[in-house]
Amino acid sequence: MADKDIKKVRRHLTQREALIFERSSPGKPPFALPPLDVPPVDPADALGAQRVREQIEGFPEVSEFEVVRHFTRLSTWNYGVDTGAYLLGSCTMKYNPKVNEVVARVDGIGNAHPYQPEMLSQGCLKIHQLLSELLLEIVGLDAITLQPAAGAHGEMTGLLLVRAYQESKGNPRRKVLIPDSAHGTNPASAAIAGYQAQNLASNRQGTVDLEQLDRLMNEEVAALMLTNPNTLGIFENEIVRIAEIVHSRGGLLYMDGANMNALMGISRPGDFGVDVMHLNLHKTFSTPHGGGGPGAGPVAVKKILEPFLPVPVMVENKDGSLAYDFNRPRSIGRVRAFYGNFGMLVRALAYILANGAEGLRLTTEDAVLNSAYIRKKLEGTYELPYSSPTLHECVFSDKKQAQRGVHTGDIAKRLIDYGFHPYTVSFPLVVSGAMMIEPTESESKQELDELVDALQAIAREAEQEPETVLGAPHTTHLGRLDEVQAARHPVLRWKPPTRE
Numbered sequence: 001m002a003d004k005d006i007k008k009v010r011r012h013l014t015q016r017e018a019l020i021f022e023r024s025s026p027g028k029p030p031f032a033l034p035p036l037d038v039p040p041v042d043p044a045d046a047l048g049a050q051r052v053r054e055q056i057e058g059f060p061e062v063s064e065f066e067v068v069r070h071f072t073r074l075s076t077w078n079y080g081v082d083t084g085a086y087l088l089g090s091c092t093m094k095y096n097p098k099v100n101e102v103v104a105r106v107d108g109i110g111n112a113h114p115y116q117p118e119m120l121s122q123g124c125l126k127i128h129q130l131l132s133e134l135l136l137e138i139v140g141l142d143a144i145t146l147q148p149a150a151g152a153h154g155e156m157t158g159l160l161l162v163r164a165y166q167e168s169k170g171n172p173r174r175k176v177l178i179p180d181s182a183h184g185t186n187p188a189s190a191a192i193a194g195y196q197a198q199n200l201a202s203n204r205q206g207t208v209d210l211e212q213l214d215r216l217m218n219e220e221v222a223a224l225m226l227t228n229p230n231t232l233g234i235f236e237n238e239i240v241r242i243a244e245i246v247h248s249r250g251g252l253l254y255m256d257g258a259n260m261n262a263l264m265g266i267s268r269p270g271d272f273g274v275d276v277m278h279l280n281l282h283k284t285f286s287t288p289h290g291g292g293g294p295g296a297g298p299v300a301v302k303k304i305l306e307p308f309l310p311v312p313v314m315v316e317n318k319d320g321s322l323a324y325d326f327n328r329p330r331s332i333g334r335v336r337a338f339y340g341n342f343g344m345l346v347r348a349l350a351y352i353l354a355n356g357a358e359g360l361r362l363t364t365e366d367a368v369l370n371s372a373y374i375r376k377k378l379e380g381t382y383e384l385p386y387s388s389p390t391l392h393e394c395v396f397s398d399k400k401q402a403q404r405g406v407h408t409g410d411i412a413k414r415l416i417d418y419g420f421h422p423y424t425v426s427f428p429l430v431v432s433g434a435m436m437i438e439p440t441e442s443e444s445k446q447e448l449d450e451l452v453d454a455l456q457a458i459a460r461e462a463e464q465e466p467e468t469v470l471g472a473p474h475t476t477h478l479g480r481l482d483e484v485q486a487a488r489h490p491v492l493r494w495k496p497p498t499r500e
């Protein structure tokens, strides 16, 4: 069948499948309930008449089977890390071991209540304690909070700790230095913590410009906030010197450790001068993410910041039992209800214990190896804007293809046709037309080879038949969407169709 016929059939299918509203007919209920055998309560009495709707105008009335088919079908139109390679650079979409799900659902863990007395929660507290110890061992720092619910939330928490520390020295200071290769959440977090973000330009190698740092690092600056490896995937090899400069002017070194999967088991931020950092358990430590959470962004600190950690803090009683200490007068307070996204913490602990030290080191080595493989295979095809060695991710640009009018977003959309989730586009900001690829350690060589083949085929298409790439995706249920309309007039929920 010719391409356009396949498209026609597919369009027809999509239309037929989308007919949930047209299948509706009045009085076709999706369920049958047994007759009520208790006195009925009038909802208007219980809720107030104005809160009760007799009917939702236009709401489809369909059978259970049709509803189930509708949502099951929609779920198959989606793409997830369980469907195929998910290349989003910086986001680390790695394998989520299914055994972690089993562990997180064990009765005493999954059904534990945060108001359960400590005496009856010793198992959960032990999980908290053990995970804290292991994470601290991995990062080489002294104390930790597991409360923050995401990476950006960890950043905010970390910067509030910096502020509390600087205040305790007599002056909270005004600014936070942030390299232009940092993650986009960094300046936002600095602003929320009451700091002015000051941009630090990268040098030609894509790393911090030491001379500029030396010039800008003064008594106004509370901290340098460094993503390491940065969003080009490059390790800051002058990190020790950077830490010295920051510390010599009374500043603190914050490390965005969301991508600790590039360092874990090999080097420890605490050893190279970092004072405070967050981790993304939903990246490095395999807990699921995407779709808005839940995540977990623990914050680890040097001893000097420990007094300011959020309450409660885990302590050990004399008899060896564990407890939460709320009596911490210098604490910045709570940053989240209860003790963090506990289910995520359980999954991360299961992942760490299953891997062991050797396994964690190996995941790092494989993540770096996989990324290096992609880089090497594609460097002749796509422009590599920085030649410095990279770790867990690599960043190309669309410079060559742009000459034919094909840009990173077009290539990303065409990749969908080849069965891969797009890489990260428009980021990092220091690369125009960025194509940021993070294969993670989870992908096999075969999958990587197929990805390389796909990206090479797309480069050929860009050369020979650019319109194919520019019109992509062609194989999805919905074709190329209007991004401007989607941003300006987002339609995020179902509303009854309005009658003309």
Ligand SMILES: *Cc1c(COP(=O)(O)O)cnc(C)c1O
Pocket: 090, 091, 150, 151, 152, 153, 183, 185, 227, 256, 258, 259, 280, 295, 297
């Ligand atoms: C993902 C990421 C963040 C933000 O983490 P969220 O959990 O999405 O808030 C921050 N910094 C870096 C480097 C990241 O990759």
